[in-house]
Amino acid sequence: MAVVVMSSTTRPKLAAVATVFFKYSHAQHIVDRFLDGYGWNGTHHRPEMDLVSLFVDQVGDTDLSRERARRHPSMKICPTIAEALTLGTGKLAVDGVVLIGEHGKYPRNEKHQTQYPRYEFFEQIVDVYRKSGRSVPIFNDKHLSWNWEWARKMYDTSREMGFAFMAGSSLPVTWRTPSLEMPWEAKISEALCVGYGGVDSYDFHALETLQCMVERRRGGETGVKWIEAWRGDRFWQALKEGVWPRELMNSALCRSHTLTPARAGFNDIFPKDDDMRRLVKDPVAYRYEHADGLKSTMLLMNGLVRDFNFAAYVNGQRRPWATQMYLPMPDGRTTLANFFSPLVNGMEKMFLTGKPTYPVERTLLTTGLTAFGVESLFRGQKRVETPELAIRYQATKESTFWRS
Amino acid sequence: MLTRRHFLQTTAALAARGAEPKRIAIIATIYRYLSHAQHMGDRFLIGFPYEGEWHKPNMKVVSLYVDQKPEGDQSQERAREFGFQVYPTIAEALRCGSSKLAVDAVLIIGEHGEYPRNEKGQVLYPRFEFFEQCAKVFESDGGSVPVYNDKHLSYSFEKAKQMVDTSRRLRFPMLAGSSLPVTWRLPAIDLSLGCQIEEALMVGVGGSDPMDFHALEALQCMVERRGKGETGVRAVQMIEGDDVWKAGDSGRYSKELLTAALSRSDTPLGLTMEDARTQDLVGSGELPKLVKNPAAYFIEYRDGLKATLLMLNGAVKDFNFAARVKGMREIQSTQFLLTPEPNVTYSACLMRKVEEMFETGKAPYPVERTLLVSGVLESCLTSKIQEHNRLETPHLSVAYRPPRESQFPRS
Numbered sequence: 001m002a003v004v005v006m007s008s009t010t011r012p013k014l015a016a017v018a019t020v021f022f023k024y025s026h027a028q029h030i031v032d033r034f035l036d037g038y039g040w041n042g043t044h045h046r047p048e049m050d051l052v053s054l055f056v057d058q059v060g061d062t063d064l065s066r067e068r069a070r071r072h073p074s075m076k077i078c079p080t081i082a083e084a085l086t087l088g089t090g091k092l093a094v095d096g097v098v099l100i101g102e103h104g105k106y107p108r109n110e111k112h113q114t115q116y117p118r119y120e121f122f123e124q125i126v127d128v129y130r131k132s133g134r135s136v137p138i139f140n141d142k143h144l145s146w147n148w149e150w151a152r153k154m155y156d157t158s159r160e161m162g163f164a165f166m167a168g169s170s171l172p173v174t175w176r177t178p179s180l181e182m183p184w185e186a187k188i189s190e191a192l193c194v195g196y197g198g199v200d201s202y203d204f205h206a207l208e209t210l211q212c213m214v215e216r217r218r219g220g221e222t223g224v225k226w227i228e229a230w231r232g233d234r235f236w237q238a239l240k241e242g243v244w245p246r247e248l249m250n251s252a253l254c255r256s257h258t259l260t261p262a263r264a265g266f267n268d269i270f271p272k273d274d275d276m277r278r279l280v281k282d283p284v285a286y287r288y289e290h291a292d293g294l295k296s297t298m299l300l301m302n303g304l305v306r307d308f309n310f311a312a313y314v315n316g317q318r319r320p321w322a323t324q325m326y327l328p329m330p331d332g333r334t335t336l337a338n339f340f341s342p343l344v345n346g347m348e349k350m351f352l353t354g355k356p357t358y359p360v361e362r363t364l365l366t367t368g369l370t371a372f373g374v375e376s377l378f379r380g381q382k383r384v385e386t387p388e389l390a391i392r393y394q395a396t397k398e399s400t401f402w403r404s
Numbered sequence: 405m406l407t408r409r410h411f412l413q414t415t416a417a418l419a420a421r422g423a424e425p426k427r428i429a430i431i432a433t434i435y436r437y438l439s440h441a442q443h444m445g446d447r448f449l450i451g452f453p454y455e456g457e458w459h460k461p462n463m464k465v466v467s468l469y470v471d472q473k474p475e476g477d478q479s480q481e482r483a484r485e486f487g488f489q490v491y492p493t494i495a496e497a498l499r500c501g502s503s504k505l506a507v508d509a510v511l512i513i514g515e516h517g518e519y520p521r522n523e524k525g526q527v528l529y530p531r532f533e534f535f536e537q538c539a540k541v542f543e544s545d546g547g548s549v550p551v552y553n554d555k556h557l558s559y560s561f562e563k564a565k566q567m568v569d570t571s572r573r574l575r576f577p578m579l580a581g582s583s584l585p586v587t588w589r590l591p592a593i594d595l596s597l598g599c600q601i602e603e604a605l606m607v608g609v610g611g612s613d614p615m616d617f618h619a620l621e622a623l624q625c626m627v628e629r630r631g632k633g634e635t636g637v638r639a640v641q642m643i644e645g646d647d648v649w650k651a652g653d654s655g656r657y658s659k660e661l662l663t664a665a666l667s668r669s670d671t672p673l674g675l676t677m678e679d680a681r682t683q684d685l686v687g688s689g690e691l692p693k694l695v696k697n698p699a700a701y702f703i704e705y706r707d708g709l710k711a712t713l714l715m716l717n718g719a720v721k722d723f724n725f726a727a728r729v730k731g732m733r734e735i736q737s738t739q740f741l742l743t744p745e746p747n748v749t750y751s752a753c754l755m756r757k758v759e760e761m762f763e764t765g766k767a768p769y770p771v772e773r774t775l776l777v778s779g780v781l782e783s784c785l786t787s788k789i790q791e792h793n794r795l796e797t798p799h800l801s802v803a804y805r806p807p808r809e810s811q812f813p814r815s
Contacts, residue, residue, distance in 0.1 A: 023680045036682045039667030042726060042737035044684035064679055177741070178814050179592035254453040257743040265478060267443045267746040269450055270458045311456065322456035326590075326741075333744050334670035335677055335721075404591050 012049040012095035012351050015084040017121050019057045019104035021065035024330060026102040026141050028064055029340040035072045038341045041404055047348050051075055052094065053084040058104045081124040092132035096351040097125055100141040111378045113200045119150035126157055137164035137354060139347045143204045143367035148388060151367040155360065166347065166356040167363035169205045171308055172212030173346055173401050174339035175326040181399045182216040183314065191312040192248040192297045196305050199284055200374050206298045207366040209308045209325050214296060215362060215395040222291035223390040227369060228383040229376035230285040236277055244287055244297040251320035252309035260304050271304065279303040286373040291390060342402040358400050361393035425464040426508040426762055429497045431534050433471045433517035435479040440515040440554050442478060443751050449486050452752035455815055461759045466507060469497040471530065472517045494537040505545040509762040510538050513554040524785035526559040526613045532567060539570045548576035550765060552758040555582060556617050561779035561799060568775050579758060579767040580774035582618045584723060585625035586757055586811050587750035588741040590668065594629065594810040600730035601630045604711040605661040607724045613781060616701065619713050619723055621777045622740045626725055627711055628773060628806040635706040636801035637776065641794040642784040648698040657700065657712040661735060662686055664726035668739040671721035685719060694718045701784045706801060753813050769811055772804035
């Protein structure tokens, strides 16, 4: 049983701070699980805490937050972040904050990064903490900020103020097919993820997929020295030259459940290079070297797969070690994005214990990898040295992905 | 990760290296894009994903028989590309045009195609007839080879029983059934062998009789692991409509188990479709509003176990199981993951099992599972047309032992 640190008699109160709240937005998936519960361990689980306030930055025609507030009167819609946290008392009045800065209309910069205001929201949250002389745990959905300096500042602030801080993607915590965990203190010589989606969005998910696996290696995470991006023709040339291990890529693709058939009339056929080139219009690779020499590669192969698959050389074995991080995606296949359930469950544990369920340094590193991957693309696919990413941390020995 | 099974497979693969590929005959109702014959048969032509590799069985399809050639038929196209013959009869396909049995294994895929239905709503696929023709060749040519029969053995238990008896008499290994028992599970659990199950419940969807069969077989592959093995079924009853909800209210099946099974679903409908909210379909009372024509298949096993299949079209779109096991605090529940079209990688899981039988000459799990499920389904559908009465099923005293090792993908 988790230890309740705030008070043994009252349920923790949470505030949610979101950019938008519409059907299938991250805020909807996450907040609904606190309000309506979710399937967990063979029951309809209702979190032992109350989400009492919600701030939504952009309320459009498709907004659902007002409907949710009507149906759950215990949750108040607040016009500012400060009010969501203070509940009209003038000082911090909640025991935890969920920050969801994903989706919504925000400008893109010249590097095509969407400038989601996660840092700005975070600053407003910690401003309340400072004025109240007290701080409570924060979960930040996805990466910390599109801007590396700001992301680093978020992390440093959490350390200075001493509150529990968690962040990241659903990929590290969702089901795996097969349901495998990287052996603790494994020797990993190469790792690779094949995913899909766009730059500055799903690249982050693929990087978290990689990181939640390789962080378990012997010696723990040591940080990343450099990163280089490949795109378009340069990607195909790199594939031909074997810049990343072909066998690992093939193995990852063999874990996919969504391989686009390369030939009409066949439902599940392994693509040849020409097929890949025809199917994948805008391939992207980030390859990077960790301080201890491990090399990791992230491939976005839109048009070829619609899932995230991991492969690595582990403990000197020649045969790749591979699995899929399975997302039951509501793209026609499912109606619920249930990969948010283990993510919310991980948050709940932090809000009950005051301790992060897994280290935020993972997401600090993947935030940096995303930013510097984008930077490499912006600089004409040049290698970027990343002394900023000398981030060392230890993973949790206990697995935190969905297994029960 | 080097498991014992992987070691054995590697050893077997080494032993097989250099060995002549096994010659396979495919006997199908139709061979068209996304028909079972296509997505299962193709696995032996072009390989399939297995344990993180594109696995190519050391097997060669040498002949094909198709009963019907609808629009989109691919039989000739495949034969041309992969260098085999389409034969006009099953006997010729098994003899490859010669006068003697000339294949090492047979894949019977009697699913899809235009066939009549009987008064119970069962599609009269000619699986028994296909099988009999194969057995006739075996008998007259003085040999026999392993046979896989896709899905249930026959719409008729009597015929199904005869098929299994024939396989015993002619001493050839036989495997049958659905992909559900061998597909991915969320979570990846099995019931422990020899456990005591207090009650079991399965939620399924789709039409009868194709999809209820899948659900019943998923249920069976879980409950067969209890006690000293399967003992057979004493009686069945199938009810429909409001009676299904009344049966739940009166405790004929456990709502707690139903909640557990539905907690594994990724596809609740109704309000979730509208605005993506999560739902406790049982607790909220939404379930009866969503399911216009629910059906409950009650199964009373000879050893006293009671199991229920609820077909809940309109509530969810996936297959979920729950059971209360003695000595375990939490209800055991899981989803049988039907991976998306067009890859339907679950059929790769199934064809790997078929390949294993073709390679080793041993069925990885007993055909009696499918025999029993074929009979349970038939009797439930008989109950349906006989005023939903409870039917004693002395003929279903099918006893067997489940495989010791779990058969769903875990590596």
